[in-house]
Amino acid sequence: MFFHPLDFLIILAFILAMWAQSKVKGSFQQGAKVQASSRMTGLEVARKILDSEGLTDVKIELSRRGALSDHYDPSAKTVRLSEPVYRSNSISSLAVAAHEVGHAIQHANQYSMLVLRHRIFPIANIGSQFAPFLLIGGFLLDLGNLIGIGIVLFAGAVLFQLVTLPVEYNASSRAKTKLLELGMITNREERGVGKVLNAAALTYLASTLIAVLQLLKFIMIFANRR
Template sequence: MSGFGLYLAFLIPPLLIGFLVQGWLKKTVAAQMQVRVANGMTGAEVARMILDRNGLHGVPVQAAPGGPLSDHYDPRKRTVNLSQGVYDGNAVASAAIAAHEVGHAIQHEKAYAPFRLRSAMFPAVSFASSAWIMLLIGGALLGLFGLVKIAIVLYAVVVLFQLVTLPVEFDASRRAKQQLHGLGLVSSGESKGVSNVLTAAAMTYVAGALAALSQLAYYALAFLGNRN
């Protein structure tokens, strides 16, 4: 197989999977944004109640400036940031996404080990994610195999970060469901919609990790496998 053929073999399947999963997520969220929760609570109110019931009164809930699916928990500022549609929305998807982000705040408070590991890795990953491609291209063009090896090691750090992210995201979804049901924030009829949203969101991280692993395997084979 040619180098380009090898690249396509490693690149195309994960890209297709990622595309399908992203489409599934957007479709699922859009559908559940049309289903109003029986209690009428907005995502911001759901997040606030879960935080308060878990003793996290000092963690603010604020509207994020980004668009749909920009929701996140910021461990540096200890804030729950919700996209406008989730913050103001009173749909099943709003409740599910808000509860998921609060799940990260609970992980932080309880010093959940994978969450702590991911946070500790973040500075190194920030550097590695921006530096590895420049080193790879520079090393390949200049014939400096040492730079290529460093680039691949840096990219491996990025991939490891994505793998560590998986249990963090799955656990946050587990906590979200537990809190939503335990506090009576969703009815039994709304549970399936919550699960659909959280499962689709979690699968985007699985697809991302698969794509990163596939790309790492390609670089390892292409640049390290032919040294003999």
């Protein structure tokens, strides 16, 4: 269970994930030094995009969870922006704010992949919490049924991550489109916005790759034991 040929690929995926995390921070810090020509803050950008989509009922709040804690809460219909994004008028702030609003637009338009992600979230949540214990216990005690249940639950968590990829890429695409459409960035500034958004998307890609490889590892070990 603990040593498998796929572990080499998993290690490479972990290295990619760590590199992606550092790239996110680096891209954000680089973009944070560049003031957008519109001089609009993340708060102003978020509000303008929401209003242009008729989403006047979606609130914007300051997140208290620190830097890069920006997110959209569908249950509260609220976009929460971290301090560096909320008050700053940098390229990075505009990119992140627009991305989170992209999720609000997805929610309002019932974007199919977002709807699917919400539906499988309960299963994925259970899987991420209990699958590791079931898999470890099943392999150590050589209980095939326990291993099988663990793999199914873990597969649910992996499916959630796979569905998250198009959700995140779509939100970024919407963000760049709206920023240009509403004149909040210029064509020259689009590249800087893209660097920030692409770096963030890479972290999702790396974490999903790790999860898929781990799932394949468990399935292969389980099949060989049978």
